[in-house]
Amino acid sequence: MAAWVGALAIAATAAAAEPELLPPEQAFPFSARALDDRVLEARFTVADGYYLYRDKFKFALDPQPRDYAPPPLPPGKVKDDEFFGKVETYRGEVVVKIPLPVSMAGQSIVMTADSQGCADLGVCYPVNRQQVTLVVPAAGKGPGPVVEAHPKKKRWFQ
Amino acid sequence: MTNSVTRWVAIGGVAVLALGAGLYFGLGVRTPESNPAAAAALGGLALPDAEGRQQRLDQWRGKVIVVNFWATWCAPCREEMPEFMKAQTEFGPKGLQFVGIAVDQADKVRQFAAEIGLNYPTLIGGFGAMELSKSLGNTLMALPFTVILDRKGAIAHTQLGVLKPDKLHGIVRQLL
Numbered sequence: 001m002a003a004w005v006g007a008l009a010i011a012a013t014a015a016a017a018e019p020e021l022l023p024p025e026q027a028f029p030f031s032a033r034a035l036d037d038r039v040l041e042a043r044f045t046v047a048d049g050y051y052l053y054r055d056k057f058k059f060a061l062d063p064q065p066r067d068y069a070p071p072p073l074p075p076g077k078v079k080d081d082e083f084f085g086k087v088e089t090y091r092g093e094v095v096v097k098i099p100l101p102v103s104m105a106g107q108s109i110v111m112t113a114d115s116q117g118c119a120d121l122g123v124c125y126p127v128n129r130q131q132v133t134l135v136v137p138a139a140g141k142g143p144g145p146v147v148e149a150h151p152k153k154k155r156w157f158q
Numbered sequence: 159m160t161n162s163v164t165r166w167v168a169i170g171g172v173a174v175l176a177l178g179a180g181l182y183f184g185l186g187v188r189t190p191e192s193n194p195a196a197a198a199a200l201g202g203l204a205l206p207d208a209e210g211r212q213q214r215l216d217q218w219r220g221k222v223i224v225v226n227f228w229a230t231w232c233a234p235c236r237e238e239m240p241e242f243m244k245a246q247t248e249f250g251p252k253g254l255q256f257v258g259i260a261v262d263q264a265d266k267v268r269q270f271a272a273e274i275g276l277n278y279p280t281l282i283g284g285f286g287a288m289e290l291s292k293s294l295g296n297t298l299m300a301l302p303f304t305v306i307l308d309r310k311g312a313i314a315h316t317q318l319g320v321l322k323p324d325k326l327h328g329i330v331r332q333l334l
Contacts, residue, residue, distance in 0.1 A: 021298055021318070053231075083236060083270060116231065122320045123300040124232035126261060126288060 021119055022047055025150040030113050030130040036142035037105035040098040040134060042071075042113055043146075046091055049120045054088035056116035056127065059098060061109050071098040089117075104136045113149075193313065196293040200225065201311045203290065205259065205281035208268045213281055220309055221255045222333045224326075227283070227291050227303040229262040230270045235302040238320045239274060245326060246278045252334045253309070259283045259291075261301065308333050 021027075027050045032042045042059060046052055054076040061068060073096055076088030098111075112131050118124035130149035137144050203215045215223070226242060228235035239258075246256045258280030260267045267280060283290075288299045295316045296303040306315040306329055315329050 021300065023298055056231075081233065083230060083273070118233065119300075122234040123298075123302065123318060124229070124234060125298070125300050126229075 021121065021123060022050070024117075024125045024128040025130065027119065027125070028052060028115055028117055028128060028130075030115070030132070030149040031146050032111050032113075032132045032134055033146045034109075034134045034136045034142055034144040035097070037103040037136055037139045038100050040100065040109070040111065040136075041143075042096045042098060042111065044090070044094040044113075044115060046094065046117070050117055051089040051091050051120075052094065052115050052117035054090060056114070057096070058114040059096070060112040061098075062112070063107070063109065065100050065102055065104060067101040069101075071096050100136075103139060105138045107136050109134050109136060193294070196290075197307070197311060197313045199290060200294065200305065200307070200313075205283050205287070206264075207279055207281050208260075208264050208271060210264070213279060215257065216311075218255045218257065219311060221253045222249075222309055222314075222330060223307040223311075224254065224256045224330070225259060225305045225307065226256065226321075227259045227261060227287065227296070227301055227305075228280075229260055229301055230266045231262065232301045234320050236270070236274075238302060239276070241323045241326070243274070243277050245323070245330065249330055249334060254330055254334060257281065259287050261285075261287055306330070306333070 027047045029045050029047075030042070031045075032040060035041050040061075044052060054073055057073060059071060074090075074094065076090045079087050079089055081087045110131060110133050112129060114127050114129050116125065116127045132147040132149050134147055135144060201216050201219070204212055207213050215225070224242070224245075226235075226239075228239070230236065242256050246254065256278035258276075258278065260280050260282055261284070262282065264282050267282060270276075271280060288296075291303050291305075292299050294303075294305055294313070296318055298318070300318060302318075302320060304315075304317045304321045305313060306317075308314045314333055317325075
């Protein structure tokens with residue numbers, strides 16, 4: 001019994017030694033879908049206790065349509081940063097609509113999303129690149145299915 | 159329930175717990191302190207500083223070295239650096255040397271170092287530096303990450319996240 005309690009105590013101490021952090025793909029899971037043949041939708045579901053920097057977002061499409069412009073980003077929460085001045089951050093759900101200048105109906109598009117964020121526990125992650133492949137529906141036939149960059153694995157005990 | 163069944167249930171419980179603890183300590187918690195290969199790789203590291211001069215980490219061999227992986231885009235990193243500067247002033251004459259490894263662009267590092275009057279060298283590392291920190295126990299490759307080397311170059315402590323002054327001073331005093 002004493003050994004049992006001892007083992008628990010050691011395990012608890014070891015666990016408390018370093019903050020428990022999620023890997024970036026779980027802290028900032030990314031998914032996307034094609035709303036119709038002219039608009040794609042990217043979504044980050046930021047875990048509680050984590051945030052993303054607005055100015056670090058980057059979206060690339062392959063193939064890249066002609067006259068593609070970076071999408072407008074929703075406003076974030078303004079934070080005063082001693083070094084960078086005003087910075088905007090996102091928590092919770094971040095949804096970005098990516099307009100396509102021309103219809104890409106029927107095409108398969110690889111969307112690459114770069115994001116960078118931190119945990120309130122006091123650590124930051126480097127730029128995290130996530131990718132999904134979307135098949136653009138025909139005009140008037142959207143939205144297409146949600147595609148997750150890192151689908152959750154099925155667990156045995158759930 | 160008979161006594162013998164109770165006993166077997168209890169033994170089973172202990173066995174499961176022991177297995178769990180074994181998995182936990184065997185796989186979950188690495189002890190980079192006992193990783194001489196990673197320590198040697200860190201000791202032999204050569205990276206350019208913010209002015210582009212190549213610097214080898216072993217030039218400070220014989221001192222207690224605090225290697226701090228950081229970046230200007232990492233707010234918690236910037237927040238702990240003034241404390242590192244104070245510790246460098248206080249313990250430097252006794253043989254303590256802070257060395258930053260910035261996972262960042264040299265111009266941003268120069269600008270930030272000038273702004274806060276950084277009193278210890280910082281080298282510029284790329285993805286390779288992050289990989290090195292991973293081998294030292296920073297499995298998530300997050301920042302800040304700090305490694306303290308004793309006078310012989312062995313790893314005495316690693317820390318993911320902010321290293322609080324009390325903890326830092328305690329470790330450093332023991333090693334100096």
